[in-house]
Amino acid sequence: MTNKKPSAGRWGGRVLAAVSMFLPWVDVGVLQGRGFQNKAVVWLLAPFVYPCAMAFVNGPLIKGLAMLCGIVPGVYVVYLAASLWPVASWGMLVFFAACVLLIAAVPRYTRADG
Numbered sequence: 001m002t003n004k005k006p007s008a009g010r011w012g013g014r015v016l017a018a019v020s021m022f023l024p025w026v027d028v029g030v031l032q033g034r035g036f037q038n039k040a041v042v043w044l045l046a047p048f049v050y051p052c053a054m055a056f057v058n059g060p061l062i063k064g065l066a067m068l069c070g071i072v073p074g075v076y077v078v079y080l081a082a083s084l085w086p087v088a089s090w091g092m093l094v095f096f097a098a099c100v101l102l103i104a105a106v107p108r109y110t111r112a113d114g
Contacts, residue, residue: 012098012101012105013048013070013098013099013100013101013102013105014048014051014052014098014102015098016094016095016097016098016101017044017045017048017095017098017099017102018045019094020091020092020094020095020098021034021045021091022034022091023089023090023091023094024089024090024091025088025089025091025092026084026087026088026089027087027088027089028087032089034091043073043076044073044076044077044095047068047069047070047072047073048069048070048073048098048102050065050066050069051066051069051070051102051105051106051109054066054109055109058111058112059111060111061106061109061111063106063107063109066102066106066109067103067106069102070099070100070102070103070106071099071103073095073099074096074099074100074103077092077095077096077099078096080092081093081096
């Protein structure tokens with residue numbers, strides 16, 4: 001029996017998503033809006049809970065649902081960035097990168113033997 005260590009792809013998306021909440025999402029010169037101020041924690045980080053919890057407890061993962069957990073927030077962030085294009089900041093881009101990492105990591109997820 002081999003015990004696999006968590007890969008960077010498994011945790012990288014979640015860490016990037018959490019870090020992006022501290023970065024500016026909207027920048028209008030002297031005013032900046034961060035992810036926490038826009039209630040992005042509830043709507044954007046909530047879908048990351050399921051894949052993160054399954055990876056943390058080494059549980060079975062429904063890959064279709066886990067893919068949706070990365071696709072839905074990713075599409076929403078693209079829509080939000082397009083609608084706020086002149087004032088959109090790089091916090092949105094970091095969160096989008098987190099969604100891409102989550103989507104890329106889901107097909108590679110395997111439960112560790114233990």
